Amino acid sequence: MQVRDHLFPTSTLEAIALLQGEDGKARLIAGGTDLTLEIRDKTNSFEVLVDVGRIPGLDQILLDGDQIQLGPRVTMTQVEKSKLLQQYATALWEACSWVGGPQIRNRATLAGNIVSAQPAADGAIALVAMNAMLTILGSEGERSCVLSDSYISVGRSTIDSSREMITTIAFDKQRPGEASAFRRMAQRKAMALPQLNCAIWIASIDGQCQNVRIAIGPVATKPFRARQSEAYLAGKPLTEETLSACAAAIQEEVQPRDSVLRGSGKYRKEMTGVLAKETLELAIHRLEGSLA
Amino acid sequence: MKQIRLQINGIWRTGWAIPGQTLLDFLRNELNCTEVKKGCGKGDCGACTVMMDGVSIDSCLTLAFQAEGASILTAKGLGSKENPHPLQKAFVEKGAFQCGFCTPGMIVSANALLEKNPNPNREEIRRGLSGNICRCTGYRKIEDAVASAIGTVPQTCCKKNQENM
Numbered sequence: 104m105q106v107r108d109h110l111f112p113t114s115t116l117e118a119i120a121l122l123q124g125e126d127g128k129a130r131l132i133a134g135g136t137d138l139t140l141e142i143r144d145k146t147n148s149f150e151v152l153v154d155v156g157r158i159p160g161l162d163q164i165l166l167d168g169d170q171i172q173l174g175p176r177v178t179m180t181q182v183e184k185s186k187l188l189q190q191y192a193t194a195l196w197e198a199c200s201w202v203g204g205p206q207i208r209n210r211a212t213l214a215g216n217i218v219s220a221q222p223a224a225d226g227a228i229a230l231v232a233m234n235a236m237l238t239i240l241g242s243e244g245e246r247s248c249v250l251s252d253s254y255i256s257v258g259r260s261t262i263d264s265s266r267e268m269i270t271t272i273a274f275d276k277q278r279p280g281e282a283s284a285f286r287r288m289a290q291r292k293a294m295a296l297p298q299l300n301c302a303i304w305i306a307s308i309d310g311q312c313q314n315v316r317i318a319i320g321p322v323a324t325k326p327f328r329a330r331q332s333e334a335y336l337a338g339k340p341l342t343e344e345t346l347s348a349c350a351a352a353i354q355e356e357v358q359p360r361d362s363v364l365r366g367s368g369k370y371r372k373e374m375t376g377v378l379a380k381e382t383l384e385l386a387i388h389r390l391e392g393s394l395a
Numbered sequence: 396m397k398q399i400r401l402q403i404n405g406i407w408r409t410g411w412a413i414p415g416q417t418l419l420d421f422l423r424n425e426l427n428c429t430e431v432k433k434g435c436g437k438g439d440c441g442a443c444t445v446m447m448d449g450v451s452i453d454s455c456l457t458l459a460f461q462a463e464g465a466s467i468l469t470a471k472g473l474g475s476k477e478n479p480h481p482l483q484k485a486f487v488e489k490g491a492f493q494c495g496f497c498t499p500g501m502i503v504s505a506n507a508l509l510e511k512n513p514n515p516n517r518e519e520i521r522r523g524l525s526g527n528i529c530r531c532t533g534y535r536k537i538e539d540a541v542a543s544a545i546g547t548v549p550q551t552c553c554k555k556n557q558e559n560m
Contacts, residue, residue, distance in 0.1 A: 106415030109460040132458075139456045140437055142415045152414065156461055180450070204526020205504065206444055206453040293525030294439065 106142060107150040111157045115240055115270055121153045122266050123242045129153050131264045133176050134210040136203070137219050149265065164188065166276065173272040179208035179216075179226065191276035193389060194283035194302040198229035201287055204294050214269040217250065220260040223297050223321035229285050231318035231326045232302035233274040241267035254325035280313075281306045282389035286382040288374060297321070298365040299374055301382045307390055312336050312345075319375060322359040329353045329379075341387055350380035399463045403428060404472025412459035419443045421459035422467070430471040430499045434528075441527030444500035444507075445469050451507035453526070470499035473506060481547035482506055482540070491540035493531035501527050505541045509548040517542065 110129075112118040122129050130149035132138050133156065141147040155161060161176040164185055171192060173182075182188055182199035189196045202208055202216070202225050216226040217237070227250070235250040239262055250272075253261050262269060277283060287300035300320050306313045315336050317329040332352040339345040354376030361368045399412045403426060410425035419436070422428040422445070434442030436455050443454040446468040474480030479487070482502050492498045501524060508515060508523030515523060520541050529537060 106413075109414040109458065111460075135458060135461065136438060136453075136456045139417060139458060142458075143417070143436060143455075147415075152458075152460075154461065203438065204441065205507065205523060206441060206451045206526045207438055207456065209450040209452055210456060293522070294528075 104145065104147050104150060106147070106152060109152040109154060111154050114158060115155075115161075115268065118153050118155055118158065118268060119240055119242055119266075121151075122268075125151050125153075125265075127265045129265060131155060131268050134178065134212045134215050136207055136211045137215060155268065161270075166191070169275055169278065170273055171276050173213060175212065175214040175269045175272070177213050177272075179203070179211050179213065180205070182213060182226070183208060192229075192233055192274065192283065193277065194232050194285040194304060194386075195226065195229040197285040198225040198287075198300070198302060201225050201285075201289075201297070201300075213272060217253065217269065217272070218260050218262050218264050220254055220256075220258050220325070221321070222254075222257060222323060222325050222327070223300060224326075225285070225287060225297060225300055228300050228318045228320045228326050229283075229302040230272065230274065231328065232283060232285075232304045232316045234304070234316060235272050235274040237262070237269050238271040238273070239267050240270045245270070251326060251328060256324045277304075277393065279393055280308060280390070282386050282393050284382050284385035284389060286378055286385065288378055296364065299359070299371055299378050301375070301378045303379070303382045303386045305383075305386045305390060307341060307387075311340050312338065317353060317379065319353070319357060319379065321365070322357040322371070322375065327357060329356045331356050332379075341390075346380060346383050346387070349383065350376045353379040397460070399459055401462050401464060402466040404467070404469060414458075414460060416459045417455050418445075418447075418457040418459050418462045418467075419454035421462075422454060422469070425459075428469055428471070431469050432496055432499055434496070434500075439528065440497070440500075441504060442497055442500045444503045444527060446503060446507055449510075451504055451526075468503065468506075470502045473502065480506070481549075482509070482544045485540040485544040485547075486537075489536050489540035489543060491533060491536040492529075493533055497527060497529045497531075501529065501537055505537075505544070506548065508541070509544065513548070514545055515541075 129151035161174040163174045165172045179199040179202045216224045283304040285302045287297045289295040302318045304316045336349045359371040432442035434440035438453045438456040
C-alpha cells in the first residue's frame, strides 16, 4: 500500500490524536527497522506514518528509586552503552548488544522489539526475565500492562500501534543478591537471528535461590516463561546438582518446533537445556559478584 | 511529495521525496549520491551505510522524511582521490577490496568505529564492521586496513549515542 503521509507530532498526546484521526489507517514509527521492510515489500497495511522521532524526551534511561524507566525511543545502542543497565539490568544490556549490527542497533528501539511481538526478540526476552511493566498511552488515557501479557501470538501484540503507544518500559533494578544473564545460540556471532535465546533473573540469599525468572525464545508463539522450572529452583540451594536438574526441567518444559531457519525441534530442545544451564551459571557467577 | 532539506557531506541539499521512500533511494535517485550502494535493501549487507548526525545507519532502513534537517556523511564526504581520508588510503594500501561494492559502506562503518573508539582491538574491529558484508570475502584485508588506520583518523567527537546513562 502506498504511504500517503509521514507526520511528525511534537508530543505524545498529539501522536495519539493523529493516530485517532486516521482511525486505524496510521501506524506509529520510531526506529523503523521493521516497518521500512513492510513498506519495501508492500505488505504494509497502513497509509500514514506517525513518527515519534521528533518528540523530545522519549529517549531517556532513568533510575527512579529502585525502578529503571526506559523511554519508547531508547535504542539498542543506548542500552548497549549504558553503564547503568550493565550494572542493574545485565541481561538486557547483554541481549541488546546481539541485535543486528551497529547500524541497526543505532536505529532499532526496545519498544519496537516489544510491539513487533516476535518470540525470539533478544531485547524483549531479556525484558520478560526482568519482569518489565509497560505504560501505554491511547485516546482513553494511560493503561499498564505486564510485558509478558502483551503477546497474543507471533507478530501480534495487544498494543495496537495504529491507536496507542508505549510511553514507558519499567522494571526493578537488580539489588544486592540479585543478578541476571542472557545467552543466545545463532549461526553467526552477528547479524543472525537467534536459534535460541535465554534470559534469567535470579535472587538468592546465602546460596539458596529465593526467586527466579527464566525466559526462553523462540520455543513458543510468544516469549516463554519456564514457570515449572522456576518453581522447582525456588527455595533450593544453588548447587551443581540443582542447576543440572533445573536445566533438565527447562529442557523438558519447552516444545520448540522444527524450523528450516533455526534447526530441528529435537535439536533445539536439547540445546535449550545446554543454553539454560550456561545462562544460569553466568547469572549465579554474577550473583557472587553482586554480593562481593 | 515533499521537499526534504538535509546536509550531505557538509553541503545543504534539497530534493523531492515521497512518503515511505527510503533515504537510500532518495540519496541515489534524487540527489545522485551513487557512492551509497544498494545491496540487499533490507539491512543485512551494510552497503548503504551512511552516518546520520554522527551515527552509522543503514540508509535502506531509514526513510527520507526521517532525515530531514539531518547531517549525512557518505564515503565521498570522507575524502577525495586527490586528498583521501586515512581510511581510504589504508584500504588502497592494504588492497582491502576486490569488486569494491561493499567498500563505501565498509569505510563509513570503519569511520564510525574509529570516531567512537580510536584504538580498537581486532575483536572490536570485527564487531564494528559486523553490519557490513563483503561477498568477495576480503575480510582479513579489510580488518588489516582498519587496524593500520588506527591513530590516523581525525576525531570529530560526537556525543550522541555515547551517553553512559
